[in-house]
Amino acid sequence: MRPTTVLALATLWLCSVADAPAAVPVAVHASTDPLDSARWGDMAKTFFAGRTVVFDARVKVVAPAIAEDSLNVPVSVDASGLAGVEEVLVFADFNPILAVLRFRPVKAKPALGFRLKLQQSSPVRAAARTADGVWHVGGTWVTATGGGCTAPSTGSGSPEWQERLNQVSGRIFPRSDGSERLRMRVIHPMDTGLAQGIPVFHIEELTLSDESGAELMRIQTYEPVSENPLFTIDMPAAGTRVRARGRDNNGNRIDAWVTQ
């Protein structure tokens, strides 16, 4: 399928369709959003004002059509169908906090598995920016009964957890094609600040590097990432150890080695 090209709505409001730059095909009304979301216009304005945005089926977002647990909705994003992906942004149109995470694949495959909290039914989208600056957007609807963002974390209610804050467990799995898969989990409540009386407290940054210190992937996480975040990352063989370093918004540090 040929991607449908649209202009971000912010641009649309400033100029009529006739004035649209010649290089960009006809701006399409927001209703052409393949997910037909009433919020797409706002998403375009929030994240891609003044940028070129295309809906592109090569950006794959896999998530269950119905969320069994709105606190832990499994999502896999894969933009490896595109060449030269520099950055990927994940967001959910109907969440009170829109952005879920961003990552720069660096040396890893431009793909990431994780879980997120959904407040209600929403598109979950990934936008991949290629070297030419174009954002390629894919996504899928997830039906959720909700409350995922305003529910307190398990961690916020239990004292033992604080001793384990930012502890990493993980493993490197060799893949049959010679590449490697890293799966890692960090103990963190990832409190959104939307549950009454519980301040925002979440991991902000996580950087993975190989034994020589070369960066493999850089992830920025926001409040909607699920408690005790678990990531699945595919990468070329990076050796037997990967270092995970990062911090949360209170300045607590993450620093651990993940091995085979």
Next chain:
Amino acid sequence: MSTRHVAFPALLACALALLPAPAPAAAEATRFDYRLAPQEIAPGVHVFTGLREDFSPANGGNIVNTGFIVGSTGVIVIDTGPSRRYGEQMLAAIRRVTPLPVVLTINTHHHPDHFLGNQAFPAATLAALPETQRGIQKDGEAFNENLYRMAGDWMEGTERVAPTQPLAAGRRTVGGRDIEIVALDGHTPADFVLIDHASGTVFAGDLLFHDRAATTPHADLAHWLAALERLATLPARQWVPGHGDVTRDAAAIAQTRDYLEWIAATMREGAESGLDMTEMLARPIPARFRGLAEVEREYRRSVVHLFPAAEQAVLEKAHAR
């Protein structure tokens, strides 16, 4: 499933536009009739067999098996169904069979389709294993709300009533009937099983599913498999599963065990080979289980319930090395 998926965005758009709710229902009396017809599977032993479906506005939650046993002096009720209306209609059906009083109303476990009809029965007769009492007390209202979302207006007026009488394992005479209570767990933290010795009928609750995929939101698979071993040793001439047809064949036990063993192995192997949860969700169901009603949906739910513990075990084991 796909209709729900498509309908939701439209529904949300409506909500955003502040459109009024759909017109109120008419002809309630016939609309919310579960058409409960008890089947007498042994002298004095009656079962209401539910549909092998998931909760929906079409079935009003009538997806569960309930039953009653008529003794010489009273009636024992086993599970009360998914709603106040179900409980009321169940009691009316019992009244068409016998005028004897209900002396014991049991909730086999704390899942909503097994206790939300409690309102219709005398409060003093409501009984359950202690862990089930606690579960209904703790989660009953949330389950009620959730079922309202799934089954709709059938649920109107349904309130959680927690059983006050704790049950203990053992053999006794109730209502003039020789019964035995077996306290097991695994489907939930407490799963009640009743043996009616005169007829050799075993009400197995949700420890037993028959031609319907097992549900696992509160399951401990190792305990559940142990409970099935125990079930197989009971003096049974017929089995009443929690979901699916009554059977005289212990094959239902083997079927439930086979499915649960497959689920446990699939979670373990998936975690050990480093699969992501979305990859687990996409795995095909083996041919031998495709005949189980709701298996596609239940397998996916089970991944969400059970895979996190399996993957955590693998990741923590690696880290400890």
